[in-house]
Structures are given as C-alpha cells and as structure tokens.
Amino acid sequence: MDELDVLKKEWQAREHEFPKFTQKELYPMLLKKSSSMVKWIFYISIAEMILWTTLYFFVPESSKKFQEGMGLNDIFLALNILNYVVVFIFIYLFYKNHQKIQVTNSVKKLMKNILNTRKTVRYFVYYNIGMAAVLMFATNLYYYYNKEKLHALLKSDDFFSSVPAETFIGYNIIGGIIIIGFLILFYSLIYGLLLRRLKRNYKELKKIEV
Amino acid sequence: MTQALEHSFVSQLEENQNIVHKICRLYTNDSDSHNDLFQEITIQLWKAFPKFRGEAKFSTWMYRVALNTAITLYRKNKRSIKTQDYEGVSFKIASEEYDPKVEEQLQLMYSAVKTLGDIDKALVFLYLENKNYKEIADTLGISEVNARVKMNRIKEKLKTILNP
Numbered sequence: 067m068d069e070l071d072v073l074k075k076e077w078q079a080r081e082h083e084f085p086k087f088t089q090k091e092l093y094p095m096l097l098k099k100s101s102s103m104v105k106w107i108f109y110i111s112i113a114e115m116i117l118w119t120t121l122y123f124f125v126p127e128s129s130k131k132f133q134e135g136m137g138l139n140d141i142f143l144a145l146n147i148l149n150y151v152v153v154f155i156f157i158y159l160f161y162k163n164h165q166k167i168q169v170t171n172s173v174k175k176l177m178k179n180i181l182n183t184r185k186t187v188r189y190f191v192y193y194n195i196g197m198a199a200v201l202m203f204a205t206n207l208y209y210y211y212n213k214e215k216l217h218a219l220l221k222s223d224d225f226f227s228s229v230p231a232e233t234f235i236g237y238n239i240i241g242g243i244i245i246i247g248f249l250i251l252f253y254s255l256i257y258g259l260l261l262r263r264l265k266r267n268y269k270e271l272k273k274i275e276v
Numbered sequence: 277m278t279q280a281l282e283h284s285f286v287s288q289l290e291e292n293q294n295i296v297h298k299i300c301r302l303y304t305n306d307s308d309s310h311n312d313l314f315q316e317i318t319i320q321l322w323k324a325f326p327k328f329r330g331e332a333k334f335s336t337w338m339y340r341v342a343l344n345t346a347i348t349l350y351r352k353n354k355r356s357i358k359t360q361d362y363e364g365v366s367f368k369i370a371s372e373e374y375d376p377k378v379e380e381q382l383q384l385m386y387s388a389v390k391t392l393g394d395i396d397k398a399l400v401f402l403y404l405e406n407k408n409y410k411e412i413a414d415t416l417g418i419s420e421v422n423a424r425v426k427m428n429r430i431k432e433k434l435k436t437i438l439n440p
Contacts, residue, residue: 069438070403070431072378073385077298077404084297087314092286092293095318102316102349169320169341169349170327173398174417176344263394267347270395274418274426 103264104167104180110260111160111187118194119153128225135219136212138205149197156190177268184261195249202242206235285325288334289318295335296342298405302389302397303346317345339402340415347394388437396430403427 087095133142163183171179209216213231220226220234289296296317300310321341328337389400395416402412413423 069385070434073382074404076382081294084294087293089286089290092289095315096322098315098319100316100319101351103351104349169324169344172415172417173344173347176348264348267394270393271418274422
C-alpha cells in the first residue's frame with residue numbers, strides 16, 4: 067500500500083526531529099519510581115492475601131462462643147490448619163508466577179504471565195469466598211438440625227435470649243449472602259477496571275493466531 | 277561497578293532514545309503523557325539492563341522492553357485523554373523539499389494509525405521501523421505467517437479509514 071510506505075520513508079527520514087534528552091536529563095530518570103501495572107497488581111495481591119489471612123483472627127467472640135457451645139470447636143480447628151496449608155500453597159504459586167513476569171518476554175508472553183499471576187490471586191479469593199459460603203451454610207444447617215441445643219444456648223445468652231433459633235439462623239444466612247454478594251461486586255469492579263486493557267489486548271493477540 | 281553500568285546504560289539510551297520517543301508518540305496524545313511514558317520505559321529498561329547480555333543489539337532489546345511497557349505495563353493517565361494537541365508536531369518543521377501535499381497526506385496517515393488498537397499500532401510501528409516479519413513476530417510472540425496476514429489486514433483497514 068502506497069500510503070503506509072510513504073509514511074515509512076518519511077518516518078525514517080525525520081528521525082532527527084524528535085526531542086532529545088541529554089545524559090544529564092536521563093540520569094535522574096533512573097532513580098524515579100515505577101508506576102507500572104505489574105507493581106500495582108503485586109501490591110494489591112499482597113494486600114488481598116494479608117487481608118484474607120488476617121480475617122481469620124477476627125472472628126467475633128460471640129461466634130466462637132456459639133461454635134464452642136454447639137460442639138464445633140474441633141472441626142473448626144482442623145479447618146483452620148487446612149486453611150493455612152492452602153494459604154501457603156497460594157503464596158508459593160503467586161511468588162512463582164510473579165517471578166515469571168519479565169519485561170523482556172514477547173508481548174504475548176508478558177501478558178500471559180501477568181494474567182496467570184492474577185489468576186492465582188483470583189483463585190485464592192474464590193477459595194476464600196467459597197469457603198466462607200460453604201462454612202456458613204454448613205454451620206447453619208448444623209444449627210438447624212440441632213435446634214434444641216441452639217435454643218438452649220441462645221436462652222443463656224444475654225443478647226440473644228429472646229431470639230428464636232429459626233430467626234437466628236435466618237439472620238445468619240441473610241447476613242452471609244449480603245457480605246458475599248458485596249465481595250463479588252467489589253472484585254468484579256476492581257479487577258474489571260484494572261485488567262480491562264490488558265485483557266482486551268491479549269484477546270486481540272490470541273485472535274491473530276486463530 | 278554500578279556507576280559503570282549506569283554510564284553504559286545512559287549513553288546507549290541517549291544514542292537510541294529515538295526509538296522510545298517514537299513509541300511514546302504513537303501511544304500518547306500530549307507531551308505530558310509522552311514524557312510520562314518515556315520515564316516509565318526508561319525505568320523498565322534500566323531494571324532489565326543488568327540481564328542484558330549483549331546477545332542482541334541494544335536497540336533490538338529496547339524495542340521489546342519499550343513496547344511491552346507502552347502496551348502492557350503503562351497505566352494511562354486519565355488526564356491524557358484530553359485533546360490531540362500534540363499530534364504530528366514532528367512533521368511541522370519545513371524541510372527544503374517541503375511539499376504541502378505530502379505533508380497533508382502524512383498527517384492523515386498519522387491520524388489514521390493513531391486510531392488503531394494497541395496491538396495493531398505495535399505492528400505498524402515495527403513495520404515503519406523496517407523490521408522484517410520474523411522480528412515483528414518474535415517481538416509480539418506470534419507466528420511469522422500470522423504477523424504477515426495481520427499486517428495486510430491493517431493496511432486494508434488503514435486504506436478504508438483514509439478513503440471512506
């Protein structure tokens with residue numbers, strides 16, 4: 067095509083018309099901090115992992131009391147241990163994937179590695195939300211089948227003494243659904259915005275190969 | 277040691293900075309963003325420099341890092357979406373053979389290229405830089421055949437933009 071080739075000729079002929087930084091101007095640039103996407107993703111991912119891991123330390127005392135009263139302590143302890151193993155595996159995978167991100171890769175490979183790293187964190191979040199959901203339903207189901215025990219426990223509690231067991235379970239489930247729904251919305255917004263351009267370009271590159 | 281490395285890097289960057297400027301020109305719309313992207317590319321180049329072993333030419337290595345930064349790593353500033361005040365500044369200097377018609381054609385072509393997507397722009401850029409299809413394919417991570425096919429499609433696309 068002639069037009070692009072005209073541009074090509076001119077493009078090369080006019081190199082000297084671009085601005086030119088001197089060495090003195092270039093040196094300070096080396097010291098500046100990067101604000102790259104990978105850096106952002108890294109920090110956000112670390113923050114997420116810390117948040118989700120520390121969340122387990124903040125189970126309210128009242129919840130713990132109920133769990134203990136209902137005889138669920140052992141199973142929760144086992145789940146906690148399992149959970150730390152899973153967290154550790156995720157952190158390892160995240161580290162491994164993050165190491166693979168190299169700016170000297172081809173454009174496609176770089177994008178793939180970034181998306182893979184993100185995927186690890188995404189699965190970590192899915193795992194946490196899923197686990198929270200399953201635990202919530204399982205616990206409340208257990209409460210439901212052991213209503214008498216729960217009833218007795220509620221009676222002895224100052225705050226919940228007038229609450230019927232069914233209402234207690236109902237509130238638990240509604241509260242849980244709202245929290246989980248909010249989390250899903252929050253995540254789709256944050257990552258939708260952050261990764262939109264990257265995903266679009268990666269798709270574009272993949273389309274070339276079809 | 278670090279000083280020698282720094283010096284070697286800065287002098288090579290100074291010498292080849294046109295490559296970075298050209299990429300900035302294609303991927304940004306005003307001089308603030310241009311400088312911003314230039315800065316980010318410099319940081320990425322510098323970070324990757326210790327691993328540059330010199331198997332390839334410095335400039336070849338630069339294309340990859342700079343394009344990766346422009347396409348993937350750089351987060352566009354919201355303010356950069358304002359106007360295209362800066363379009364084609366480099367074409368305004370009159371040479372002895374200044375031909376307003378060629379000039380106009382160039383401007384149009386340039387604006388057309390700017391409307392392309394990030395990946396298409398990268399292909400056009402490497403093509404303008406006289407890279408062969410093998411190099412284009414390697415830089416982008418696609419096959420040579422597909423790079424060629426895609427380039428032909430982009431040329432068609434540009435033709436339609438220019439002659440609606």
